[in-house]
Amino acid sequence: MKTAILTVGTEILFGQVVNTNAAYLSKSLQNLGYDVMYHYTVGDNPGRLKELLDFAYHDCDLIITTGGLGPTQDDLTKEIISEYFGEKLVEYPDQLKILTDHFKNSRYKWTENNRKQAWFPENNCTVLANPHGTAPGFMISKNGKNIIAMPGPPREMTEMFETHVKPILESKRDSVIYYKIIRTINLGESSMETILLPLIDGQTDPTIATYAKEGECSLRVTSKRPTYEEAKAACDEMIGKVNDLIGEYIYSYEDEDLLDVVGRILKEKNITISCAESCTGGGFAKALTDVPGISQVFERGLVTYNWKAKEEELGVSRETLEKYTAESEEVAFEMVTGLKEKTGSDLCIAITGVAGPEDMSPDKPAGMAYIGISYKDDTRVVRVWRGNRGRFWNRNFFVLRMLNEVYQSIK
Amino acid sequence: MKTAILTVGTEILFGQVVNTNAAYLSKSLQNLGYDVMYHYTVGDNPGRLKELLDFAYHDCDLIITTGGLGPTQDDLTKEIISEYFGEKLVEYPDQLKILTDHFKNSRYKWTENNRKQAWFPENNCTVLANPHGTAPGFMISKNGKNIIAMPGPPREMTEMFETHVKPILESKRDSVIYYKIIRTINLGESSMETILLPLIDGQTDPTIATYAKEGECSLRVTSKRPTYEEAKAACDEMIGKVNDLIGEYIYSYEDEDLLDVVGRILKEKNITISCAESCTGGGFAKALTDVPGISQVFERGLVTYNWKAKEEELGVSRETLEKYTAESEEVAFEMVTGLKEKTGSDLCIAITGVAGPEDMSPDKPAGMAYIGISYKDDTRVVRVWRGNRGRFWNRNFFVLRMLNEVYQSIK
Numbered sequence: 001m002k003t004a005i006l007t008v009g010t011e012i013l014f015g016q017v018v019n020t021n022a023a024y025l026s027k028s029l030q031n032l033g034y035d036v037m038y039h040y041t042v043g044d045n046p047g048r049l050k051e052l053l054d055f056a057y058h059d060c061d062l063i064i065t066t067g068g069l070g071p072t073q074d075d076l077t078k079e080i081i082s083e084y085f086g087e088k089l090v091e092y093p094d095q096l097k098i099l100t101d102h103f104k105n106s107r108y109k110w111t112e113n114n115r116k117q118a119w120f121p122e123n124n125c126t127v128l129a130n131p132h133g134t135a136p137g138f139m140i141s142k143n144g145k146n147i148i149a150m151p152g153p154p155r156e157m158t159e160m161f162e163t164h165v166k167p168i169l170e171s172k173r174d175s176v177i178y179y180k181i182i183r184t185i186n187l188g189e190s191s192m193e194t195i196l197l198p199l200i201d202g203q204t205d206p207t208i209a210t211y212a213k214e215g216e217c218s219l220r221v222t223s224k225r226p227t228y229e230e231a232k233a234a235c236d237e238m239i240g241k242v243n244d245l246i247g248e249y250i251y252s253y254e255d256e257d258l259l260d261v262v263g264r265i266l267k268e269k270n271i272t273i274s275c276a277e278s279c280t281g282g283g284f285a286k287a288l289t290d291v292p293g294i295s296q297v298f299e300r301g302l303v304t305y306n307w308k309a310k311e312e313e314l315g316v317s318r319e320t321l322e323k324y325t326a327e328s329e330e331v332a333f334e335m336v337t338g339l340k341e342k343t344g345s346d347l348c349i350a351i352t353g354v355a356g357p358e359d360m361s362p363d364k365p366a367g368m369a370y371i372g373i374s375y376k377d378d379t380r381v382v383r384v385w386r387g388n389r390g391r392f393w394n395r396n397f398f399v400l401r402m403l404n405e406v407y408q409s410i411k
Numbered sequence: 412m413k414t415a416i417l418t419v420g421t422e423i424l425f426g427q428v429v430n431t432n433a434a435y436l437s438k439s440l441q442n443l444g445y446d447v448m449y450h451y452t453v454g455d456n457p458g459r460l461k462e463l464l465d466f467a468y469h470d471c472d473l474i475i476t477t478g479g480l481g482p483t484q485d486d487l488t489k490e491i492i493s494e495y496f497g498e499k500l501v502e503y504p505d506q507l508k509i510l511t512d513h514f515k516n517s518r519y520k521w522t523e524n525n526r527k528q529a530w531f532p533e534n535n536c537t538v539l540a541n542p543h544g545t546a547p548g549f550m551i552s553k554n555g556k557n558i559i560a561m562p563g564p565p566r567e568m569t570e571m572f573e574t575h576v577k578p579i580l581e582s583k584r585d586s587v588i589y590y591k592i593i594r595t596i597n598l599g600e601s602s603m604e605t606i607l608l609p610l611i612d613g614q615t616d617p618t619i620a621t622y623a624k625e626g627e628c629s630l631r632v633t634s635k636r637p638t639y640e641e642a643k644a645a646c647d648e649m650i651g652k653v654n655d656l657i658g659e660y661i662y663s664y665e666d667e668d669l670l671d672v673v674g675r676i677l678k679e680k681n682i683t684i685s686c687a688e689s690c691t692g693g694g695f696a697k698a699l700t701d702v703p704g705i706s707q708v709f710e711r712g713l714v715t716y717n718w719k720a721k722e723e724e725l726g727v728s729r730e731t732l733e734k735y736t737a738e739s740e741e742v743a744f745e746m747v748t749g750l751k752e753k754t755g756s757d758l759c760i761a762i763t764g765v766a767g768p769e770d771m772s773p774d775k776p777a778g779m780a781y782i783g784i785s786y787k788d789d790t791r792v793v794r795v796w797r798g799n800r801g802r803f804w805n806r807n808f809f810v811l812r813m814l815n816e817v818y819q820s821i822k
Contacts, residue, residue, distance in 0.1 A: 012450065013449075014437060014438070015433075015434045015435065015437030015439070015447075016438070017434070018429060018430070018431055018434040019429070019430055019433065019450070020429055022430065022452070023423075023428070023429040024426065025426070026425060026426030027426030029426075030425050036426075037424070037454070037459065038452065038463075039418075039450070040449065040450065040452075041433070041450035041451075042448070042449055043448070048448065048470075052449075055462075211427070277693075280700075281697055281699070281701075281709075282693030282696030282700065282714065283697040283700075285692050285696075285697075285714045286693040286694040286696075286697040288692070289691075289693065289694075289714075289806075290803065290806075292802055295716055295717065298692075299716060299719070299720060300713075300714060300715065300717075300720040300724070301688075301692070301714025302711075302712070302713060302714070303686075303693065303712025303713070305700070305710060305711060306706065306710055309710060356703075357703055391701070391703055395700075395701075
């Protein structure tokens with residue numbers, strides 16, 4: 001079904017808020033097999049809103065709106081839609097009860113303007129409950145035109161979509177989309193495309209698409225078939241072929257982040273870990289401790305930013321620092337061996353390098369770092385560099401490369 | 412001037428990419444005094460693109476497009492616009508030279524389809540240079556209709572907008588918008604509104620708007636006047652009045668983040684700092700080291716995640732840990748005093764608490780932490796809690812409260 005997404009909200013037109021609702025709905029609709037033809041955003045203006053509805057219906061059968069359902073005078077979406085469909089707004093007693101009960105149980109005082117949130121089109125209307133707010137959504141279907149109106153706050157909208165709208169859309173669609181996102185590391189997008197060319201070329205279903213993201217590369221395998229079973233079987237078969245060609249680079253078949261995969265393996269295998277960071281300044285420890293339950297294996301992090309800290313905390317020798325500078329292979333090695341000695345953690349990782357924005361010297365450019373890693377009987381140092389793209393990017397890149405080193409050791 | 416923003420790109424309609432371009436342009440246009448009436452997004456489809464142009468011009472004078480200017484067959488924006496304005500596309504020799512020179516200096520091979528990026532409408536057209544990519548932008552003005560077309564990649568688009576488009580728009584506008592964003596901490600949005608009500612009520616220019624963001628609150632003072640000087644004077648006068656009422660809560664008059672203000676003061680006053688973190692897992696050190704040049708004052712960070720680390724690194728006593736648990740005022744105090752003893756940094760800060768997602772116990776809920784801070788002769792511990800909103804939010808909240816404690820000590 002051809003679909004348009006219509007966002008109502010001045011805050012979007014002012015650029016105060018990025019329209020994440022449209023992206024969320026697009027992705028969800030796409031996955032349900034609906035074709036999204038347009039996004040529109042308009043302010044709280046009756047004339048423009050009506051014109052846009054008219055314009056959208058000239059080649060779409062379904063319009064999904066977000067925003068403009070609240071209690072204030074500015075909130076006009078419901079009024080405009082009802083008028084457009086030639087429906088009268090009437091008070092729904094059951095909705096009024098839900099609303100007044102809500103106010104009884106909250107610290108907010110009832111004001112009479114809230115009442116309009118219990119008014120809905122008299123006919124052809126299904127009300128969609130909103131457990132997180134006072135403005136319910138609704139759906140109208142009439143003369144082959146369908147509209148689903150939801151509130152603007154993302155938390156309210158997504159809950160309503162998942163609980164009420166998705167089942168409606170699933171029952172109305174004529175085909176099923178199934179897809180898997182496969183995540184890889186250490187393989188560039190163009191290399192991936194070259195290897196997979198025999199599968200990509202001339203393939204209509206399932207389709208294969210590659211995506212490059214900061215420092216890694218993903219693959220999406222998608223099939224659109226009459227039934228779920230057919231679509232899944234087609235994807236699974238294709239994934240088998242993909243696996244034969246690039247299996248060694250794949251770290252997730254379930255669209256997991258590398259961080260989550262690393263955290264999961266560390267916990268599953270009960271591998272204790274400590275880290276010592278210079279240029280990432282705690283970024284690796286911070287990332288790792290984003291994983292719930294990581295306290296089971298994460299033991300200690302040291303942010304040894306200056307020479308004194310490297311000497312006192314990790315036993316890096318002053319001689320090495322003076323001879324090679326802090327941003328060197330030799331210091332990375334002493335950092336990780338010192339950390340191992342101090343903590344005794346199963347896996348120790350250390351990093352020193354140049355976060356930027358400026359280069360330190362021609363052979364120590366911003367964006368370059370040495371990662372020392374010690375696991376079981378193996379201790380090694382690797383140099384990483386993929387250009388200087390600013391302090392923020394460089395530091396994220398370093399953390400990703402550290403995760404990759406951990407992953408390669410424990411996978 | 413009434414303006415519409417038109418995004419061309421299937422990846423937006425698929426929900427693979429959030430439309431940050433539209434938000435960026437909206438904000439910039441708003442600040443330049445332009446009224447943004449609509450956002451539209453459409454795929455690479457000639458018919459729909461033409462219809463949308465027609466629809467947009469029925470009440471806008473300016474359309475700004477992004478996307479669809481590249482070398483492939485899908486990239487049709489330029490062709491459609493030229494046709495719409497009745498202009499023939501011709502090859503611009505100077506643009507072809509820039510393009511071929513670009514390929515000579517890059518590792519990419521010239522393919523003939525690139526040539527179309529040097530074709531532009533024959534008349535009424537201004538080409539806009541793109542230093543970050545191969546597709547230039549352009550502007551057409553004809554019969555009172557204006558269009559500015561820019562490439563889709565945000566890095567290329569923003570550079571082009573700032574360098575070439577902004578000066579054009581500044582020369583065409585009929586009024587100037589001047590605004591300041593004032594940042595506060597330790598003041599809730601509703602309290603702020605109540606205090607400022609005498610200034611907000613009935614005010615038409617300058618206007619005052621409050622915004623609540625995660626854990627803090629901002630204020631925007633805006634004036635729209637015929638000249639820059641008038642608008643600035645009106646804002647400055649209003650900011651003086653705001654300052655009289657809530658000056659003690661203001662930490663920036665220049666829309667700086669608290670992190671940047673803290674980093675700046677630490678560097679200016681040359682106050683050395685170390686931190687010891689449990690529940691934030693390196694998040695505070697990571698945030699602080701986001702500030703370029705912070706190595707001048709940031710000495711050491713310790714992520715003491717388990718008991719052993721707290722004992723060995725900071726000298727927290729086993730007795731205290733057993734009696735009060737790690738997530739206690741007493742342990743926070745011993746952490747910060749131990750850190751002070753170890754590092755001798757001017758300012759030491761430590762945190763221990765419950766990141767979540769689950770509560771530890773009824774009196775140790777997720778989202779609660781103790782922050783110990785030691786500066787000059789003063790050592791204190793504060794308890795912070797503002798509900799449990801998930802591990803990610805809680806940890807960001809902790810880091811913000813740590814920054815606030817540092818700020819209150821050194822401001």
